[in-house]
Amino acid sequence: MAKNKVKNWQIQREMYYPYEEVRPQKQFAAVFDINKCIACQTCTMACKHTWTTGKGQEYMFWNNVESKPYGFYPLAWDVKILDLLGPQKWEGKVYKGNTIFEAAPKGQVAQGYIPEEIDWAHPNIGEDEPSGSIDKGDFITMPHKVWHFYLARICNHCTYPACVGACPRKAIYKREEDGIVLVDQKRCRGYRECVRACPYKKVLFNNTTKIAEKCIGCYPLAEQGHQTQCVTTCIGRIRLNGWLHTPDKPDPANPVDYLVHIKKIALPLYPQLGLEPNIYYIPPIHVPLPYLIQMFGPDAANAVAAYKNAHKDETLLGALTLFGSTEFWSAKFRVSKGIVTGYGEKGKELVKVPLKEPVFIRPFHDEKLQVYRHNIT
Amino acid sequence: MRKFQIYEDKFRCHCEHPKGVKQSRSQKKDCFPIVLSAKYLYSFVIPSEARNLVVRLLRDFVPRNDSVKNCYGQHTMLAMITIFALLCFFLLSFDAYSQGLVVMAKKVSGDLPLEADNSAWNNASAIEIPLAPQVMAKPRTYESSVKNLKVRALHNTKEMAFLLEWSDASEDSSLDVDKFSDAVALEFPSSAAASKPHFAMGDKDNPVNIWFWKASWQNANDMHSTYATSDEFAGGLEVGNPVSRARISPVENIIAQGFGNATDLEKADIQNISGNGKWQSGKWFVVFKRPLTSQDKFDVVFREGSVTPLSLAVWNGSEGDRGGRKVVSTWYYVALETEEKETIYFYPVLAFIGTLGIEAGIIMGIRRKRG
Structure with a gap:
């Protein structure tokens, strides 16, 4: 397996990867707005009911929502890989440290580890655990001194998947048509090299079928132009699926391109690991910047500022309003006269949503029905 | 001088x-x-x-x-x-x-044993084969506690049997996310090979035939725990992955043409290799048995009086061995003892x-x- 230099735009440099740079025709991507997530786990259950109800999948969650900084699934997944990598450095927007491929131990494809069985046994461990203890009176001071937030996670369908690179049987592949990463259920022999290599720990071992399984990006839905189960069922409307272009040719009318490349408000999860993950997060605005930079890279400060000013930016507001407004993939969007319109791939209008819900004030006493209303809006 | x-x-x-x-x-x-x-x-x-x-x-x-x-x-x-x-x-x-290179398959009469403690094995002389970590393809292994393995062989003109014996301090026979199984494999040039294949998993033109025994398959509980009924949420089962389906034998018959493409040759109804393994006081004893001939064009065929290349691999589950993480030998030989030994x-x-x-x-x- 010869090592190749590939371009990773998220770390603004070339890096080593076991295979050549081959980008799919379209790249499956999604934006998750962390600020709106309430960890209701509807996405988790939607995914579970759709895909992982089989034997051997009892503790398998392709989608999970964990509390940060102390929630994990599997236990300590991110702090472990960060610890294995050791302190690394960003210089401006260029990552000067080692990716997991560059930090690979002798004879291995990537730096990594296999979690223990028990590490997967508590999918919501550390739920609502804040960053520190709360002193008397702290709860009335603003901003709050302690913080936590909810991190919803699925497979990142990375441009440079570590699972693909590590599989000695080439049993994992990235689909040319949409960039969805899949484990060939017939070819896999359960070596768990992918489980070891994936830093996000989103390839899971099924001890009944004795092979690896992972999030399939709801490809049967994606092929029909439907957004994934976890996206469409989100009651907080924090998610949006979209096809992502590379930053050198972004489409400003594509909502995901707009959020990721134009406004740079949605950021990759641990870009320093070097996989070019394709689930983008709008970072939580109340979390200390050093933590956000560690988790989302050097653009975190700008993203937080842009989000705080979103109410002044009609286009941005329009893109954010599309979240949860349609079950179809919006290829393009347009904002005009306070209304955002989502369009399908062939330009078909999918949905029209007002940026601000119109307010109707009804009288306290309804003459026609002869009733009193307490809720008058 | x-x-x-x-x-x-x-x-x-x-x-x-x-x-x-x-x-x-x-x-x-x-x-x-x-x-x-x-x-x-x-x-x-x-x-x-x-x-x-x-x-x-x-x-x-x-x-x-x-x-x-x-x-x-x-x-x-x-x-x-x-x-x-x-x-x-x-x-x-x-x-x-050559004494150390050739496993002499002793000719015996009657059925060949599938148990390591059968006295028939006393007839066969053992040769000890050194094993080295696999460093040719990633992921590589550099250290292993398994250094060598003893081979004995018997044949009765119809069947061939091997007894493999090696030291392993722990019996690793169940799988878990982070738990791997002990295993051993015998490798022979496939009948479809044009010439002698590369000892490491063969090559494109010269496939190898591998007999793969796994402790987790031997483990009775494990063999039967596999969900045998069809379930659309058991992907591996649904597509007929040989690793997923219920085991009828702890041995798998494999063909390989280089690293990373070992393919199961078994058809659900044909199981021509039988195997049996037992762990006892720090040692594995594994027996493989198969008829000398086979219908499959890829299977190795043995003939009385002939010499067949043979190489071995051992996996130690507790050291994380699986797939390419293993210890291997280069080519050795197995010779089938014949009647005309006086002439020889x-x-x-x-x-x-x-x-x-x-x-x-x-x-x-x-x-x-x-x-």
């Missing part, structure tokens, strides 16, 4: 003809290449002590005489003794070497006596000439 130089001088002296003695063209021609080859072997191949010994023997054996005739005879003899000694040396050393031993002896007779004749002739 000085002593040797003296002897060397003596030879040169014998070779250079005394002044005034005319040498015929034919004599010169005959003498030269023999002297050259003898000297060549003499100076490069044989260590100095041995050389001294040869020279001393020669001196005592051949009476010193300065005639041209004797010079010719002396060198012929020197060359012949050297060549003979070398032949003996190679024959003996190859024999000794008779011909070399006959050849040996024949050669000896011819040599003796020549030497006698030379001596007679000299006398």
